Amino acid sequence: MAMQEPEGFSLSYRRFGLCGGRYTAWTLPSGAELMRAFNPPVGAARGRHEMALALHLCLARGPGRITRHIGEVRDLPPPRVGLMTLSPGATDLEYEAHGSTEIVTLTLPESVFTAVGGRAGDAFSRGLLPFRDDALRSVLLELTERAASGASERLYVDHAQAFLAASLASPRRQPGRRPLSDLALRRVLDAIETSLAETPSEPPSLQALADLAGLSVAEFARCFRAATGETPHAFVTRRRIERAQALLRGRPSLPLADLAVALGFADQAHFSRRFRQVTGTTPARFRRGA
Structure with a gap:
């Protein structure tokens, strides 16, 4: 059965590796790419991505050895189920598995980090070792499930990738930044209501709402929730x-x-x-x- 292409994604199917590995990929409006990959019991994948950063989440793995190499760094510890790893862009990646694996990967361009006031390079303060972050894991899983089910919405996609980028880069709050003013909040709410009435299939993007408020995407999302008790989505x-x-x-x-x-x-x-x-x-x- 063909998968439905959800709002905010374009869908493609690809194969990789030497032994029949395969993945489904969805391209986000920002240029980011979300992939769900399956490696057979014995397989290998080699390649590179040109994004600023890739976030990998291990969903499942069978028994057996997994070898991970990133550039000149060899034999990195493989992630356990539920753990995540990072890999930098423009770097050769090698992955060999003696045991089936299923992994979700989100590659993010630098522009997504810039929009939330951070840099992709800041994320690598975590290093290249597997780590646990339940909030990141939850958002990445929901983004993947929405993409696979065809039930996503553009505003959610924008909000999810902004949250992931802001959490990874952990930008410091800018000094002197004030909460969302009543006037700015009114402009945002009016824009949402106008959009729902006139173009319900095209709600304003998170970036457009943040621009109306005069805030970065990450700052706007936090301030909007503080003001209304809800996320924009x-x-x-x-x-x-x-x-x-x-x-x-x-x-x-x-x-x-x-x-x-x-x-x-x-x-x-x-x-x-x-x-x-x-x-x-x-x-x-x-x-x-x-």
């Missing part, structure tokens, strides 16, 4: 669902598939998933009880 999703509830009450004969399209969701299934996540019930049940 969660706020937009909730407002879309509230609009859906009004339409379900006011137009009871409108097919759910048409309603989903009118609200900017990819399809009825995508709409139903989001509706249930926010309200705890399905659109059909909500309509019957309205």
